Amino acid sequence: MVVHSASERVLAGLDPEQRAAVTAPAGPVCVLAGAGTGKTRAVTSRIAHRALTGEVSPRHVLAVTFTARAAAELRSRLTLLGAAGVQARTFHAAALRQVRYFAPRLLHGRGMPELLDSKARVVTLAAARVGLRTDRAAARDLAGEIEWAKSSLVEPGEYVVAAAKALRDTPHEPARVAEVFAAYETIKRANGVIDFEDMLRAAVWGIEEHPDVAEQVRTQYRHFVVDEYQDVNPLQQRLLEAWLGGRDDLTVVGDASQTIYSFTGATSAYLVDFPRRHRNATVVRLVRDYRSTPQVVGLANAVISQARGVEARLRLELRGQRPPGPEPDLRIFTDEPAEAAAVAARCRALVAAGTPAREIAVLFRTNAQSEAYEKALTEAEVPYVLQGAERFFERVEVRQAMVALRAATRSLPGDLPLRDAVAEGLSAVGWSAEGAPAGGAARERWEALAALVQLAEEHAATPPVLPIGEAAAVQRPVTLSDFNDELARRATQQHVPTVEGVTLASLHSAKGLEWDAVFLVGLSEGTLPTTYARTAEQVEEERRLLYVGITRAREWLWLSYAVARSPGGRARRPSRFLPQLDRSGGGGPERAKAGGGAATKRVERRRPQVVSCRICGATLVAGPDRKLGRCPTCPSDIDEELYGRLRDWRARVAAAQKVPAYVIFTDATIVALAERRPGRPEELIAIAGIGPRKIGLYGETVLALVAGATVEEVCPEKTFEIDP
Numbered sequence: 001m002v003v004h005s006a007s008e009r010v011l012a013g014l015d016p017e018q019r020a021a022v023t024a025p026a027g028p029v030c031v032l033a034g035a036g037t038g039k040t041r042a043v044t045s046r047i048a049h050r051a052l053t054g055e056v057s058p059r060h061v062l063a064v065t066f067t068a069r070a071a072a073e074l075r076s077r078l079t080l081l082g083a084a085g086v087q088a089r090t091f092h093a094a095a096l097r098q099v100r101y102f103a104p105r106l107l108h109g110r111g112m113p114e115l116l117d118s119k120a121r122v123v124t125l126a127a128a129r130v131g132l133r134t135d136r137a138a139a140r141d142l143a144g145e146i147e148w149a150k151s152s153l154v155e156p157g158e159y160v161v162a163a164a165k166a167l168r169d170t171p172h173e174p175a176r177v178a179e180v181f182a183a184y185e186t187i188k189r190a191n192g193v194i195d196f197e198d199m200l201r202a203a204v205w206g207i208e209e210h211p212d213v214a215e216q217v218r219t220q221y222r223h224f225v226v227d228e229y230q231d232v233n234p235l236q237q238r239l240l241e242a243w244l245g246g247r248d249d250l251t252v253v254g255d256a257s258q259t260i261y262s263f264t265g266a267t268s269a270y271l272v273d274f275p276r277r278h279r280n281a282t283v284v285r286l287v288r289d290y291r292s293t294p295q296v297v298g299l300a301n302a303v304i305s306q307a308r309g310v311e312a313r314l315r316l317e318l319r320g321q322r323p324p325g326p327e328p329d330l331r332i333f334t335d336e337p338a339e340a341a342a343v344a345a346r347c348r349a350l351v352a353a354g355t356p357a358r359e360i361a362v363l364f365r366t367n368a369q370s371e372a373y374e375k376a377l378t379e380a381e382v383p384y385v386l387q388g389a390e391r392f393f394e395r396v397e398v399r400q401a402m403v404a405l406r407a408a409t410r411s412l413p414g415d416l417p418l419r420d421a422v423a424e425g426l427s428a429v430g431w432s433a434e435g436a437p438a439g440g441a442a443r444e445r446w447e448a449l450a451a452l453v454q455l456a457e458e459h460a461a462t463p464p465v466l467p468i469g470e471a472a473a474v475q476r477p478v479t480l481s482d483f484n485d486e487l488a489r490r491a492t493q494q495h496v497p498t499v500e501g502v503t504l505a506s507l508h509s510a511k512g513l514e515w516d517a518v519f520l521v522g523l524s525e526g527t528l529p530t531t532y533a534r535t536a537e538q539v540e541e542e543r544r545l546l547y548v549g550i551t552r553a554r555e556w557l558w559l560s561y562a563v564a565r566s567p568g569g570r571a572r573r574p575s576r577f578l579p580q581l582d583r584s585g586g587g588g589p590e591r592a593k594a595g596g597g598a599a600t601k602r603v604e605r606r607r608p609q610v611v612s613c614r615i616c617g618a619t620l621v622a623g624p625d626r627k628l629g630r631c632p633t634c635p636s637d638i639d640e641e642l643y644g645r646l647r648d649w650r651a652r653v654a655a656a657q658k659v660p661a662y663v664i665f666t667d668a669t670i671v672a673l674a675e676r677r678p679g680r681p682e683e684l685i686a687i688a689g690i691g692p693r694k695i696g697l698y699g700e701t702v703l704a705l706v707a708g709a710t711v712e713e714v715c716p717e718k719t720f721e722i723d724p
Helices: 002-011 016-023 040-050 066-080 091-106 120-129 138-153 156-165 174-190 196-209 210-222 234-242 293-306 310-314 334-354 369-381 395-407 418-429 440-460 478-496 538-552 624-630 640-659 667-676 681-686 692-707
Strands: 029-033 059-067 089-090 224-225 250-254 282-286 331-336 359-365 382-386 465-468 472-474 502-506 516-518 553-564 592-595 600-606
Touching: 002 016, 002 040, 016 282, 040 059, 040 066, 040 250, 059 066, 066 089, 066 293, 089 091, 091 196, 091 234, 120 138, 120 174, 138 156, 138 174, 138 196, 138 234, 138 369, 156 174, 196 210, 196 234, 210 234, 224 234, 282 334, 282 382, 293 553, 310 538, 331 334, 334 359, 334 369, 334 516, 334 553, 359 369, 369 382, 369 440, 369 502, 395 418, 395 440, 395 478, 418 440, 418 478, 440 478, 478 592, 502 640, 516 538, 624 667, 640 667, 640 692, 667 681, 681 692
Parallel strands: 029 250, 029 282, 059 089, 059 224, 224 250, 331 553, 359 502, 359 516, 382 502, 516 553
Antiparallel strands: 331 600, 465 472, 592 600
16 A cells, blocks of 8 residues: 555656656657656656556666766656665666676686776877877867767778768778777777777677676666667667667657767667667657746747758657746847857846856857857856866967967067967967868867957957057057967956856757756857758757757747857858748847947847748748748749739839839749749738738738739729828
């Protein structure tokens, strides 16, 4: 009776979908859990319910996560639910425990080899052995390629072909990477050490090749749960299958729309194909979002609804469960400094109004974007913490660059323009204006140094005042020494320790976290999606990054981009993933102070409205594209005969009213009508630029023309007047 009562308490308060996941029968269960839908509660409740009803023993359950924090959270919740004793570990922690335990048996009395904390040192040695010089960033990129290959079950001799098939952006020629990979494996074996992928492989080998080990492991673990299943790589899947040994008591939880780590070897294919691989699987969809307001949820749905590719097959449409909140802010700024200053000012206002700084986050695509926000928040006296990265001026490459720039003041001509002087000085640390190199770490290093060049451009635009006597002053060009002083000042400001502050984080680092207020910044083409996203699959992953960012917000959400990187710079387009700006009504441009004592900047604030191409489904950005309802590159399906009748009708109406033709309908609207051929008033009003007033004036006539009426039939010698 007590057990029954405890198990019923576990079910109390669950929504119908969560309850279905918790009470699903033993066997393969796939829980598709959208952001904020209570997946952790569902997972822990399922384990606890099965344990409390006697269906499973807690000590026979292995729950696998991807972070130690998530594993600790599972253990804590399970203890509170009365299911202590469940093993909740990361893949690596579970494998390490097993390999250590079985090593004496498998290695004839010897213990487990030493585990490498980092591949960098061995990779550097391997690169040198094959005649390849590497710096710290290049070594990280090579290590990343080796990790991807080993996680994907690719051997050195298979790397070139596998990298080509996967469209890898390799840090060197694939053949050279393969040479480093092979040398790395040789050096590692010679020194009797293993890396983390070796440890997972050892766990697989121990089970697959040693029946006694397999029997002991499978006797211990009989029921499996895998969280974040969309992030599993082939090596982890191989280990999971070894643990299972053909059994099917497996519960997986994931969200294909949050697949953002494919560059590491993670793949959503196992989640997507789960029902096919397990024909008797129970599939449950969790779609009630308890984290975010309906406004935030609606925006997230709008962004991910445009997704294409295999992950879109499991796309979930979330349903917000919280009370309504403010509409998301969508803003455009003249340049990045103005954007950063406005964000800092708004952060300061939120904190002053009572929002804890720890409940505010500023999220961006790349770590190199952090500097502008570090500076703006510092000047606005808003404390901040950097999540998953070092502060800008604490990064190794930035410290090295500052040393090089100080040295350059002694060798470069004093009259050299500041930008040129900085670029020349940075050449001493390997920076080149030709463009970012291949490889993630090398590219991130290049972008951090490029941020210094951008700072130089901005600093040169505001020359210092040189006093002359007491009554006059002149301006002189900014020198490299001036710029070095400015960098030192910024570095000093940003080294102030903080205990609690606004979180600055990349979108990747923000995965799994949430805040009351979220700023998504720098949302321009070339940044999100990044210019390095060249394939359709890579672009779709960039879309999912924005979706992940949106779903981090509980209540207040800001999305913004700058027209130019620096004042007066080249104009950029907003991200193709952004909701569209509804320019047809309300919410005209407003003046918003850009914070921290900066000048007032003009921004545009609009209600988000998504418009999609009716042909390819892409999100539309430009006004004419939105009106036509298709991309400019998608084929037109215009009805030429209807187009002619509409133009003839418009000319007659304009002549009768003695107004220009565009007052009736613009050319773009006429084209949109001839392409889209609306048959009902609601289809008419869906065309941008046709509002209720024009529906009342011309709607019936236009619908008649679309239906086939002649111009003479709809306007027989008639005078057209408009009420004042």
